[in-house]
Amino acid sequence: MTLPFAIIAGLTAGSAIAAVSLRNLVHCALCLVVTFAGLAALFLQLNAEFVGFAQILVYIGAVAILIVFAILLTRDTETQPPAPITTATPWAISIAIAAFVVIAGAMLQSKAVPVASMTAIVEVQGQKMELPLYKDVNPKPTVKAIGNKLMTDYVLPLEVVGLLLTAAMIGAVIIAVQEKKGAK
Amino acid sequence: MTELHYYLLLSTLLFTTGLAGALTRRNAILVLIGIELMLNAANLNFIAFWRYSPNPEALHGAMFVIFSIAVAAAEAAVGFALIIAIYRHYKTTNLDQVDSMRG
Numbered sequence: 001m002t003l004p005f006a007i008i009a010g011l012t013a014g015s016a017i018a019a020v021s022l023r024n025l026v027h028c029a030l031c032l033v034v035t036f037a038g039l040a041a042l043f044l045q046l047n048a049e050f051v052g053f054a055q056i057l058v059y060i061g062a063v064a065i066l067i068v069f070a071i072l073l074t075r076d077t078e079t080q081p082p083a084p085i086t087t088a089t090p091w092a093i094s095i096a097i098a099a100f101v102v103i104a105g106a107m108l109q110s111k112a113v114p115v116a117s118m119t120a121i122v123e124v125q126g127q128k129m130e131l132p133l134y135k136d137v138n139p140k141p142t143v144k145a146i147g148n149k150l151m152t153d154y155v156l157p158l159e160v161v162g163l164l165l166t167a168a169m170i171g172a173v174i175i176a177v178q179e180k181k182g183a184k
Numbered sequence: 185m186t187e188l189h190y191y192l193l194l195s196t197l198l199f200t201t202g203l204a205g206a207l208t209r210r211n212a213i214l215v216l217i218g219i220e221l222m223l224n225a226a227n228l229n230f231i232a233f234w235r236y237s238p239n240p241e242a243l244h245g246a247m248f249v250i251f252s253i254a255v256a257a258a259e260a261a262v263g264f265a266l267i268i269a270i271y272r273h274y275k276t277t278n279l280d281q282v283d284s285m286r287g
Contacts, residue, residue, distance in 0.1 A: 001187075001190050005190065009190070009194045012194065012198070013194060013197050013198065013201070016197075016198050016201045016202070016221055017201050019205070019217055019221070020201055020202065020204060020205025020208075020209065020214060020217065020218055020221070021205070025211065025213060025214070028214060028217060029217075032217055032220070032221075035198075035221065035224070036224070039224050039227070039228060042191070042194075042228060042231075043228075043231055046191070046231050046232060046234075046235040047235060047240075048231050048234070048235070048246050048249070050246070050250070051227075051231060051246055051249050051250060051253075054250060054253055055227075055253065058253050058254075058256075058257050059220075059224075059253070062257060062260075063220065063256070063257060063260045066260055066261065066264050067213065067216075067217065067260075067264070069264075070213055070264040070267055070268060071213055073268055073271070074213070074267065074268065074271040074277045088207075088208070089208050092204060092207030092208045093204055093207075093208060095203070095204075095207065096200045096201075096203045096204035096207065097200070097204075099199075099200050099203060100196060100197065100200040103196045103199070103200070104193060104196050107189065107192050107193070107196065108185075108189070139234075139235065139240035139241060141240075141241075141243055141246055145243065146243065146246065146247070146250070149243050149247055150247075154247055154251075157251055161251055161254045161255070164254070164255065164258055165254060165257070165258050167258075168258035168259075168261050168262050169258075169261065171262055171265070172261045172262050172264075172265035173265075175262070175265040175266055175268075175269050176265040176268050176269055178272075
């Protein structure tokens with residue numbers, strides 16, 4: 001574990017926990033921005049530059065602003081009383097902790113095969129050969145490579161996502177449009 | 185523990201944090217924040233597995249995350265539009281008080 005990863009991971013996890021546990025909604029939204037930024041930094045560390053910058057643009061630039069707008073638009077004028085701790089709260093927290101223990105336990109139990117030792121048996125001209133699967137490369141996906149992929153292998157998903165975004169935009173406007181007075 | 189394990193542990197922690205938030209908080213906006221956290225944990229998993237996969241040049245993991253981010257943006261837009269519509273109707277975003285469908 002490298003030091004930059006430890007710092008970013010600690011920041012991300014801490015701000016995520018703060019984002020779901022703070023009382024003030026605006027503080028929650030700001031902590032969520034820190035979480036998104038930490039995730040973008042992790043993506044950059046993992047050599048996924050385009051995804052990291054897309055994360056910054058979409059999540060910090062759009063989703064976080066949307067959350068702040070929603071919080072300010074739905075804010076009550078009177079101060080809200082602190083939410084009472086219901087019987088559901090300990091249950092929900094224990095369910096989450098149990099989920100963490102199960103997932104992390106299963107993950108730590110699994111043997112990590114060093115990727116460099118993976119081999120594949122291929123048949124070349126009737127002869128079986130064992131070839132290494134892994135070229136020890138640091139993947140450097142360029143934006144050009146991603147664009148080529150989007151326009152060749154992934155062109156249908158790209159069109160579907162475009163349609164989905166258009167439909168979502170129209171739907172969001174229709175849902176949020178002001179109700180006419182008297183019309184119910 | 186390999187590098188990959190650390191990323192997977194972090195994403196597990198993020199996922200369960202989002203799950204706890206979505207289950208415990210009664211404010212609709214915070215429930216959506218929890219769901220966004222869970223989505224982001226899944227994205228981190230995809231990128232980590234892609235990075236340590238035998239053939240990262242295929243770009244499958246990165247492409248999946250790009251589409252996942254686009255879908256999450258659409259989901260957030262519709263989700264917050266719904267919250268604002270509900271708020272206009274009920275004058276609250278507390279999910280316990282939004283308990284009738286007739287209005």
